[in-house]
Amino acid sequence: MEHSKIGNRGKNDTFGGTDDNTPILVKSDVANWLFAGINSGNLLLTIGGNILVIIAIFRRKKSRNSATNILISSLSISDTFVGLVFMPFQIAGVLGSNGLVTEFLCDSVMTASWTFMNSTVLTLLCIAVDRYRAIVTPMKPRVSVKLARWMILLVWLTSFVYSSSNIVFHSTISVTVPANGRNVTTINCWYIPTVEMIGIIVMTDFLFLYLVPLLVIFALYSKMIIVLYFGASPNDSGRRRKRQAVKMLIVVVVMFGVSWFPFRVLRMFRFYAPSMFKGTTFGFVRAIAMPLALANSWINPFVLAIFGSNFRREFADILTCRYRQARAEVQPARESRNRPKHLDEERCAGTRGEPHKLDGEHNLCPDRGVRTVAVQTEMANIGGPQHHLGPYDNTAFEISPLE
Template sequence: METLEEPGLCFPQLFNASCRKHTTPRSETLFIYILLSCMSVLTVTLNLLVIISISHFRQLHTPTNTILLSLGVSDLLVGLIVMPFQILLTEPCWFLGDLVCVVFFFFGFITVPASVVNMVLISVDRYMAICDPLHHPTKITQRRVQVCVVLCWVYCAFYSFVILYDNLKQPGRFNSCYGECVINIIGALHIVISFIIPISSIIVLYMRVFVVAVSQARSMRSHVAAVKLQRSLTVTVQRSELKAARTLGIVVAVFLMCYCPYFCVSLSGYNITMASSTNTFMNILLLLNSCFNPVIYAFFYPWFRKAIKVIVTFEILQPRSCQTNIL
């Protein structure tokens, strides 16, 4: 009977088949709960503002903002589903069943990669706008962008299904005991698709944008004697390019800061316990990118601040508010 009353087991009635509860300091657990809860609320709020702004105001219905809208949706789902799921994973035991465990991971492997792929699409759009501005309006059309966004989500759903196929086919097959939430994936494939290819693409595009921006700056200095109107236009273009280059530079820095710890440990082959503090910290850092994205991509634009003012003052409820001059 003492075994049945064993407090160190997740399911005492299952005897030795049950997992043992891992002990975590109460202060550390409370800190993680508060941090993840705040991250979840902030991520959902910021991305919801992005979604409402771009969806409601007609002036913002552009190809570039369509990608921003898709990014906002993916990051919103990260804050709404993945972050609360991460809170549950910090618990000593998993009580929701094997199927729920796999389903949560399935949605996680859709939303987080979708956020990364949308970042790549935005980098491509900015690259075309800066490096080939004459053909940008004809090549990056609303129709093509919408098709790319749909393909992005289809690709991420297919990727999630493929990488979790064995887990979906037989939920819980990789658990060593009752009370675990463990999945098995092809680590090399996950690292290449979710990290190496996206970050390589973003860095290459950013370097190209940076080179063009520097070239434009030198060209401007060499044509100081040009007519006043032409010089004014050159200054405007050069400033726009440098601003875009700075934005993409921040994107690369934040992406590396959030994703490098997780994937560097994965590349090293070092094995980390699922519910350990180290694993929790790396997952929190990775998810934090979805909270930073609306700040990087939206708060840098004046139209977003104007849109927020219209939303929070409830002017958005007035008739024809969708035609408000935001730009």
């Protein structure tokens, strides 16, 4: 029994058309469990890693006021929702949880999931444009936080409008086949249009949501590398930090291209050479290609932690709750700084004419010429006026050291 919005014009999964009417995933239980196991690990790493990134950015005001950080946070939010929405749906589908694969979930989950996944590559493109403006054209106005927010809004709207086609092109298909001496009915969320239309969708996705953006990003970063490593800029004291940040972002882009490449190629082969992937073979290839693509959602936090020293320190502070201890140490200094002036005047009333001496309460009597303020002395005890807390300098934390 089959049903669809467009009619009985093809049975296929999200990789493209096939002439094989048997639901592919029921042919290999091993491939199913492999797929579910890898995606379960992806789910945990994706949610944990990206929430850590979001907290690291938004818990400090100055990091929130960086256009690059705003764009990186959008990237992490997209990856988080890929884990929350798409991965559980995929796991339920291959394990035969037919109750979770309804018409409403098929439309809504596929639209939302592809919105999040498509926004990833578009956000990487925005980050490359932001860095290009800062490095190659430093004399021109940089991307502001306000503009970065508009860029994010445009990315999400574009991704949603494009991905909303899944409402028309996907539907639930129920098929009953013999397996292990009994009939097994599976319900899958599959593409349902004509084979020609599927070919257009697959080719459009590959060109405009993978190949073309990556080529543009490659061109932008190539120009940045030329400027940073071969350009003359004697007054640029932050060149070393800029190089490190560009390396970090290049690795993020490369990991995106590598992780999504098998999945994109598999979709192309599935449409143009369907005979190459039949039955169990396709099940195992899919069990590797799809989770590898989804693994990109948790790779970014690890890349940022490895290549970004500020990111690494923030992660350590958050995971060990060290920032709470730092705040507790800073609080007395803030209280001294905010202490009413008349308290210092009263304390100085009985010390006129005495030689200058700093006691435990930090004498601030004006007639002694003492210009040291209490907050400076107290902050010196915990690392100096730059808020050097413990072994780390967390002043003006920014995910990207380019700001």
